């Protein structure tokens with residue numbers, strides 16, 4: 001499980017949200033919800049950028065190491 005903590009690259013706010021219930025962790029593929037906002041695009045048809053809920057800055061999805 002990916003339970004590593006995430007921080008905003010701009011304001012360093014903790015982006016890790018509430019813990020996901022054990023029985024749902026497999027479906028989500030992670031152990032905690034995230035506070036960051038996924039920015040989608042019709043072209044890409046998936047999340048391609050993240051936005052910080054605190055400072056509103058955006059960064060590319062590739063920034064996230066998985």
Ligand SMILES: [Zn+2]
Nearest residue numbers: 008011052055
């Ligand atoms: Zn931020």
